[in-house]
Amino acid sequence: MKKRQMYIRMVTASLLRRRSRMVIALLAIAIGATILSGLVTIYVDVPRQMGAQFRNYGANMIFTATEDVMSAESVESAISVIPESELVGAAPYRYETVRINDIAVMAAATRLDEVQKTSPFWDVSGDWPAGPGDIMIGKTVAQTYNLKAGSRLTCTYAPVSEGSSDTADPEAGEEDIVPDNYKDFTVSGILDTGGNEEDYVYMSIEDMEELTGEPATYDVCELSISATSDELNIIKDEITDSVEGVTARLVKKVTESETTVLSKLQALVLLVTVVVLALTMICVATTMTAVVAERRKEIGLRKALGASDSSIVYEFMGEGIVLGAVGGLLGAILGFIFAQAVSVNVFNSSITIMPLLTPVTIIVSVIVTAIACLIPVRSATDVDPALVLKGE
C-alpha cells in the first residue's frame, strides 16, 4: 500500500516539478493524437460526405414500368422500400405530347420540388414553377417560340382514344379530330441542361391532370439515392421483385463512375492519413526520447541509491502513460474539432461522431509514448551509474 502511494507520488511530483519539459512532451503527444483522431474521422466520413456531393450528378436509379405505365400507388410503394435516410430525392415523370401553337412538344409532368433534388445541375433562368398554371420550358423550346420568363402560352392536348403510348410520337395529335383540351400557362423559367431536357416543357402533376383530364400515371421515376453500388443493387432487386409493375434499373453511367472516382478519393485520403500519421508518430517519439534522455543523470543517481532497473522502468512508464492519456484525450477533442471544422467548411454538414475513436486515440498515444520512453530509459539503465553521474 505504501509502495503504491510512493509510486504515485513520484510520478506526479516528477510531472509537476519539471513543468516546462512536461508541457513540451504533452504538446507533442497532443499534436500526434489530434492528427490521428482528426484524419481518421475524416477518412471514415469522406465516402458518406463525398457520396452526397456525387448526388449532383443526378439520378442513379430509375423505375420504369414493367408494362405500359406505372400507377401512382406502385411508385409510392416502390419508393417506400428505400430507407428514408438514403433517399435524396424521387421524381416521377409522366410524358405526354401537347401542342403549343399547333406544334407538338413533349410535356413532362413531375413533382418539381423533387426534381430540384434529383437533378441539382439544372440551370433555370427565372424561377422554378411554384403555383398552378406555371410552366418551365426548355431552352430549345424557348428559342423556337421566342418565349421568355413571364410569357404566356396555351397548351393543347388531344385526348387519344386508342390508348396512349408512353413514347411520344410528335405527329400523334395532328390527325385527331376529337375536341382538344386547353390550358393557359405562364412561363416561370427557362431550363438549360445541355441535354435532351431542353426540348421539353415541365409542369406540375396537378396541371397535367387538369390538362389531360386523366388521373396520374407515370412513365418513369428518377431517384437519387446516396448509397454504394452494392447497396443500390440490393435495393434494385428488392423493388423489382416485391413491387408489381415496377422495374428498377441503375443508371450505369452515374453509379459506375461514382464507384471509380469515390474509391480513388478514399484511397487518396487513406494513403495521406497513413503517411501523415506515421511521420507524426515518429515525431512524437523523437520528442519524447529527447525529453527522457535528458534525465540520464537522475537515472544514474537512483541506481546509485540502489533502485532496481525494473523499478526505474516502471516509474518512467507510469509517467509516460499519464502523459499519453492526458495528451491523447486532449488530442481526441482537438481532432474532433478539426474534423468538424473541415466538414462544415468543405461539405456544409456536420461530422458523424465515432465514440470508439476517443479510447483508440488515447490507447495509441499511450503506447507510442510508452515505447518512446522505454528506449532511452533502457539505454540509461544499462549504463554504469558512476559513469552517468560523472557526466560521461
Added chain:
Amino acid sequence: MFIRMIAKAFVRQWKKMAMIAFTIALGASLATAMLSVMMDVGDKINQELKAYGANINVVPKGNSVISELYDVGDENVTGAYLNESELGKIKTIFWAFNIVDYAPFITTEAVLEDGSFVEVTGTWFNHHMELPTGEQLDAGLNSLRSWWDITSGRWIDEQTNDKSVAMVGSTLAKKEGISVNDDITLKGIASDVTVKVVGIYDSGGEEDDYIYVPVDIAQLLGGLDGKIDSIEVSALTTPDNELAQKAARDPGSLSVSQYETWYCTAYVSSICYQIEEVITDSVASAVRQVASSEGTILEKTQLLMILITILSMIGAALGICNLVTASVMERSQEIGLMKAIGAHNGAITGLVITEIMCTAVIGGIAGFFAGLGFAQIIGHTVFDSAINMRPMVIPVVTVLVFIVTLTGCIPAIRMLLNLHPTEVLHGR
C-alpha cells in the same frame, strides 16, 4: 574557434544532432509530400471525373433546335451536318491541351434482315490521331463510355484495321438473337453493308437498343459522305465563377480585359466558344449534368486536401519546434559553463542557432527528397500516374523549415540566457 566549436558539436553530439535532423527531415518530407499532392490533386481528380463522359456537346447550328426533338423517326430530313474534315481543328484551339478526348457521331437508320428498324451510329472507338503539334491522341468511345460493360466479345479496335465491324447493344442483341462473330446485313438508306459483330455491350441506358459502327460505315449506309451529326468533347475545365456565368450568357457583354481573362481560362463556356470558332456552323453547349457536378466535386476535393495539408503542416511545424526546444533546453549545463567562463549572450545564441540551422539544412534537404518520394508513391498507388512536381513547393518548404526551426529555438534560448551559471552548474 567558432567553426571549430560547431564542428566539434556535430562530431561529439552526432546522435543528438542526427535525431534533430531526422525529425526536421520528417517534417519537411511531410510538408513536401502534402503540398505536392495538394497542388496536383485538382488535375488528377479532374482526369478521374472524365469517367462520367463528355462535358461538351457540339451540334450543327440549324439542327440544334430540331434534331433531338425529332430524332425518333425522321432521320436525315433536317439536313444540317458538321464536316468530318474539320474534326482535327478541335485540337488546335487555345485550350487544345485541355481536350482529353472527343468523338464524332453520325446516326442513321437501317433495316435488319427480319425487317425491323434499328438505329445505327457511326463513331470513333480508339481513333489514333497524329496532331500537327507532334502530339498523339487516341480518342473515341473506348474511353468516353468507360461505364459500358462488354458482356461478350471486345471493343472495336480501329488500329488493327477492323473494317465492316459493329458493336450491338445488349437489349437489341437479345431481341434479335445476335451473338459475337455473327455477320449481320444492314439495309441502309443509301446502300447495304454486311458487318461482323465483334462485341455486345451493356450501357444501362437507351444505347442498348442501338448498333455502333465505325464512322465510314454509317456514312455509307446513310449516303452521308464526310458528314457527322454531333461531337462529344471531354475537356478538363476550371470550375465556373461569376465571370464564367456572365460570359456563358453573352460573351459580348464583357469588357475587353474581362473577355481576355475569360477566353484564357479553361471555363467550360470559353472552351465551348472556342470550339464554335473552329467548327463551321456549330453550337457547342455544356452538358450540365457533367460540367457543373465536376466543378463542385473538384472544389470540395481541393478544399479537403488543403485543410488536411494545413493540419499536417501545423503538426510537422509543432513537432519540429518541440524537439528543437527540448534539445536546446537539455543543454543548460553546457551553456551555464560557457557563461561561467565569460561567454556573451550573443555568442551563445549565435552558436546554438548556427548549430541547429546546420542540422535543419541537412534534415530539410533530405526530407524534401523523401517527400517527393512519398508524393510519387501516393500518385502511383492512387492515380496510377506521377504527381507533377511544382517549383512552388521548394520555397514554401524552405521558408517553413527555417521559420519553424527558429521559432523552436527562441523560447529555449531565452530560457537559457536567463539561467544563472552557478545554479545550473550546481545541478539545481
